Amino acid sequence: MKVAVCVNHVPDTETKIKVGPDALTIDRTGVNFMLSPYDEIAVEEGLRIRDKWKGDVVVLSLGGDSHKETLRKALAMGADRAVLLKDDTVRDSFAVAAALAEELKRLAPDLILFGKQSIDYDDAQVGTLVAEMLGLPSVAVVVKMEIQDGTVTCEREIEGGHEVVETRLPAVFLAQKGLNEPRYPSLKGIMAAKSKPIEEKPAAAAEIRVQTIALRKPPAKNPGRIIGTDKAAVPELIRLLHEEAKII
């Protein structure tokens, strides 16, 4: 089983976002970047599939040199090799997907994994765009997957429940929290990752379809208000919800 996992390098979740001087991107000063959490789940799933069915796991990322750090983390977890599609420009999801699809066409994996969304732009479209570009089936927001005889049965999260979805391979899967518990890289894994190959090549050019014209902070909320310090405040809360907020 040839498995490919696409990963992104994103500001860690503790980051307090500041708008950069270009008013289009964030201020990266002092920001720690990491393997996007859903992508980490995708890597873990890829490793488990490889270990069960034999084969190899290649991780791909599109971006600048800093993305090597995230690729190294995936290699330390156990991935066999990595491909960095080098690009220092700002791309929209479509342009990212187009370049990934180009490389994946060449790699022709049996199974392609993504995180359900990258936690920077929260677009949740790259994985499904790639699937459509490659003419492959896809299952998004996957919390369970089982492979048997080239057929994959998944559970995917929808509003208020789960869908049981079946597809043939090759196909694309977008991992959601709950699919597995990603491993921590072992010391041995971290050492081994140093000698695993990261192939670097320029990302294929692609048009930008969605143009960002401004990045800004959301409007500030009113300062908080404490209405009481024990259960005696409950009637006042109910009154406010009824009369002021008009919710109940």
Next chain:
Amino acid sequence: MKLLAFAEQRDQKIKKSSLETVRAARGLADQLGGECVALVVGSGIEGAAKELGNYGAARVIAVDQPDLARHSNMAFAKVITAIAVAEGAEIVLLAASQMGKDLAPRIAVKLGAGLAADCVSLTAQNGELIATRPVYAGKALVDVTIKTPTKIFTLRPNVFTATMFPGSAVVEKRTLPLEAGDFGAVVKDVKVSSGRPDVTEADIIVSGGRGLKGPENFRLIEELADVLGAAVGASRAVVDAGWRPHDEQVGQTGKTVSPTLYVACGISGAVQHLAGMSSSRYIVAVNKDKDAPIFQLADYGIVGDVLEILPELTGQLKKALGK
């Protein structure tokens, strides 16, 4: 100009987020001098389709055929694309529901269109459409424009309002021949979870954190949620501790929510959590620690022990609401 709004139905009932989408499409159509056409896809859906006339659709197209009874993202995307092409739609709108998020990228590739996902505002300025969407789980917003002639937008549920629109629409039934190869991944079964609303769709969310001290005390959250007809949410800490299922998690690695009312119980308000719920219209916080960051966002904060305040609140609300 034509705007095509895809309306999602489950069990022959149009979802609220799709009513919001159709209504938003009508608002935009009126602004741009265009026509709002709604599209429903499935089997046995003619009755459901009719309802869309009350939310602003000038016409409703129903692609109604037995092989579309079960959802398949590839087949649905093919059908929606075919209708968009036949209608010459320049703008296609979908709800940013799980189904909408699954379909929109495929339609974008087929139509050669740009896609702005999960928009919270859509306005026409000097003939250009500007979409606003949250990024970094709501820690920031971006304003974007789409450069392709055909434009696709998905709209975040619970942000646009589904007010009724005086009018009615004739339902035009269509069919489209599909082959086995058009289906790809197919839904075999749907498992319904709690019966309570989902956090992404609920008007009210009652959410619990570590302040509840143990999973058994989430009963207090559920009781309050049931009195309010609310969804149950949870902080990352309690999901990671295994107290609650991950589909209830609100925050950066969970769901980003925009309910009318968010009740945070025993949640101190880590930056990841605040990002996921700060766009709620009203926020109530109950927490023992008066310095907890959640109080900076709370419209109504009570400093105190959730285990004591929750039963009191539930009891008094029951009386007030006659339940």
